[in-house]
Amino acid sequence: MESRKIFIAFSTMVRNEVSRFLRIWMQTLIPPVITTVLYYVIFGSFIGSQIAPIHGFSYMQFIVPGLVMMAVITSSFSNVVGSFYFSKFQRSIEELLVSPMPFWVLIAGYITGGVVRGLLVGTITLLVSLFFTHLVVSNIFFVLSFILLTAILFSLAGLLNGLYAKNFDGISIFPTFVLTPLTYLGGIFYSIAALPPFWQSMSKLNPILYMINGFRYGFLGFSDVSVAVSFWILVVCISVLFGINWHLFRKGYGLRS
Amino acid sequence: MEALSIQNLKKTYATGVQALQGVSLSVLEGDFFALLGPNGAGKTTIIGIVTGLVNKTAGTVRIFGDDLDVAPERTRVHIGVVPQEFNFNIFEKVENIVVSQAGYYGIPRAQAMRDAEVLLKQLGLWEKRDAQSRMLSGGMKRRLMIARALIHRPRLLILDEPTAGVDIELRRGMWEFLAKINNEGVTIILTTHYLEEAEQLCKNVAIINKGEIIEHGSMRELLSTLENESFLFYLKDPISDVVLGALQHCDIHQVDPTTLEVTLKDGARLNDFIVQLARADVTIQSMRNKSNRLEEIFLSLISGDTRE
Ligand SMILES: Nc1ncnc2c1ncn2[C@@H]1O[C@H](COP(=O)(O)OP(=O)(O)O)[C@@H](O)[C@H]1O
Ligand SMILES: [Mg+2]
Numbered sequence: 324m325e326s327r328k329i330f331i332a333f334s335t336m337v338r339n340e341v342s343r344f345l346r347i348w349m350q351t352l353i354p355p356v357i358t359t360v361l362y363y364v365i366f367g368s369f370i371g372s373q374i375a376p377i378h379g380f381s382y383m384q385f386i387v388p389g390l391v392m393m394a395v396i397t398s399s400f401s402n403v404v405g406s407f408y409f410s411k412f413q414r415s416i417e418e419l420l421v422s423p424m425p426f427w428v429l430i431a432g433y434i435t436g437g438v439v440r441g442l443l444v445g446t447i448t449l450l451v452s453l454f455f456t457h458l459v460v461s462n463i464f465f466v467l468s469f470i471l472l473t474a475i476l477f478s479l480a481g482l483l484n485g486l487y488a489k490n491f492d493g494i495s496i497f498p499t500f501v502l503t504p505l506t507y508l509g510g511i512f513y514s515i516a517a518l519p520p521f522w523q524s525m526s527k528l529n530p531i532l533y534m535i536n537g538f539r540y541g542f543l544g545f546s547d548v549s550v551a552v553s554f555w556i557l558v559v560c561i562s563v564l565f566g567i568n569w570h571l572f573r574k575g576y577g578l579r580s
Numbered sequence: 581m582e583a584l585s586i587q588n589l590k591k592t593y594a595t596g597v598q599a600l601q602g603v604s605l606s607v608l609e610g611d612f613f614a615l616l617g618p619n620g621a622g623k624t625t626i627i628g629i630v631t632g633l634v635n636k637t638a639g640t641v642r643i644f645g646d647d648l649d650v651a652p653e654r655t656r657v658h659i660g661v662v663p664q665e666f667n668f669n670i671f672e673k674v675e676n677i678v679v680s681q682a683g684y685y686g687i688p689r690a691q692a693m694r695d696a697e698v699l700l701k702q703l704g705l706w707e708k709r710d711a712q713s714r715m716l717s718g719g720m721k722r723r724l725m726i727a728r729a730l731i732h733r734p735r736l737l738i739l740d741e742p743t744a745g746v747d748i749e750l751r752r753g754m755w756e757f758l759a760k761i762n763n764e765g766v767t768i769i770l771t772t773h774y775l776e777e778a779e780q781l782c783k784n785v786a787i788i789n790k791g792e793i794i795e796h797g798s799m800r801e802l803l804s805t806l807e808n809e810s811f812l813f814y815l816k817d818p819i820s821d822v823v824l825g826a827l828q829h830c831d832i833h834q835v836d837p838t839t840l841e842v843t844l845k846d847g848a849r850l851n852d853f854i855v856q857l858a859r860a861d862v863t864i865q866s867m868r869n870k871s872n873r874l875e876e877i878f879l880s881l882i883s884g885d886t887r888e
Contacts (some may be wrong), residue, residue, distance in 0.1 A: 324653060328686020335683025414667035421631045421661055422684035423653040579635050580593055
């Protein structure tokens with residue numbers, strides 16, 4: 324396909340993906356915002372007021388980046404896994420598969436849908452945090468690149484989950500048993516410096532820790548782990564997941580019998 | 581030019597089912613081609629492979645000269661497909677289903693909207709353009725899939741059982757539409773298990789049964805083969821080669837020295853044949869009508885028809 328046609332095909336996909344989640348905004352945009360606001364109120368205001376400042380920032384300011392990141396992760400992931408699995412389930416994915424779109428464009432279309440929803444939810448939750456605290460931005464480049472890369476990564480993870488899922492259970496197992504625990508243990512609510520050495524080392528095996536810390540570094544200017552390492556972990560994870568997705572598409576795993 | 585050329589195509593599904601056992605097919609550009617066969621024969625599997633929805637096990641497929649293994653994306657541009665089962669997003673609006681499909685082929689949106697309007701009007705769906713596709717009747721859903729398949733102006737339109745579940749009256753309308761498209765130069769392949777449908781529409785035909793092509797030729801030849809009647813003659817004494825060679829207006833296969841399988845040709849009548857035997861002093865002990873292999877297949881096709 325020529326690049327002009329590829330661009331049209333890609334924008335068609337993105338248009339459909341975005342209008343899909345906007346059409347059902349009550350299910351896609353509102354719930355993560357409500358959850359995050361509850362965290363702001365309970366942990367940030369009620370409990371946070373009794374916690375000593377961390378690196379000179381209030382507990383509320385400390386948890387905002389992690390909570391925004393959590394909203395981005397769940398939104399991106401669930402957008403792609405939901406949209407992709409649904410189109411596989413009702414076979415409308417065949418509309419894409421019979422077209423001349425190269426597989427990488429197809430992947431990019433789904434991923435962009437997830438990224439747009441992730442960034443939208445992230446932006447809303449960040450704006451809402453302004454009702455509770457004021458925002459500090461120490462490095463806008465890290466803020467933007469970490470939120471974008473994380474949204475891409477979890478969109479790719481959602482796609483992979485959608486490819487492997489054979490039924491509706493298959494799309495809830497990974498988020499429930501892997502994604503949610505790793506996110507909660509990823510240093511949203513605490514600095515791992517406060518953990519015993521064993522749990523510190525364990526925490527460092529959790530990739531989400533690096534994303535949350537990198538993102539928080541963009542705002543507050545400190546991190547439990549090296550920000551450069553965080554950045555490269557994201558880039559490597561994205562490349563690997565993209566490669567796996569692309570390979571599975573080419574083989575037709577879960578798509579072609 | 582060949583619109584579709586399939587050589588020795590084989591497919592074994594992961595379940596171990598051998599759906600295709602070496603199928604070869606050729607469909608010329610401009611043809612209206614029927615792939616006829618009972619349920620489970622492998623029709624949908626062939627279409628799945630040609631359109632890139634099923635991985636083949638072996639064999640080659642060329643679409644307008646482009647090899648599926650070498651230039652899969654180019655082959656897709658040539659093909660529009662109307663699948664057997666509905667496969668659009670049931671919550672999506674009719675017009676957007678068609679316009680989006682154009683987008684996937686790289687057609688600019690403004691042009692896609694214009695073309696979609698023309699097609700939806702032709703197929704009687706324009707009034708429903710803003711309806712969710714799940715609200716359509718069965719016949720309308722089928723027509724929506726036809727509009728979607730034609731939006732990128734394919735040279736080859738493939739329809740998998742297009743009239744399954746469509747009312748008899750609406751069927752005629754669809755046939756007329758397809759005949760018109762074909763006249764405009766689009767090659768059409770349809771699968772069906774209704775003999776009548778193939779007979780009405782198609783110039784050429786292949787019959788597939790249990791993953792094998794058992795007949796491939798023009799519809800007219802096929803129908804005349806069907807009309808040929810075969811008989812088995814059981815003779816009192818072995819017949820001599822001389823007498824056998826002298827018999828006219830028939831194809832004879834000597835099953836054993838006293839059994840002949842006779843197919844009448846050139847409009848010959850059974851009576852004439854019996855007279856020929858009587859003149860040669862051959863005594864007929866008994867005879868019976870022999871249904872041919874095609875007829876047997878057709879009987880199964882027809883019984884498939886009445887089941888619906
Ligand atoms: N996805 C599949 N997995 C396993 N077996 C299949 C699959 N699709 C079709 N088959 C089998 O392959 C054979 C041919 O099926 P199909 O191509 O659908 O026939 P037709 O379209 O002529 O009715 C059947 O025995 C069918 O059960
Ligand atoms: Mg079929």
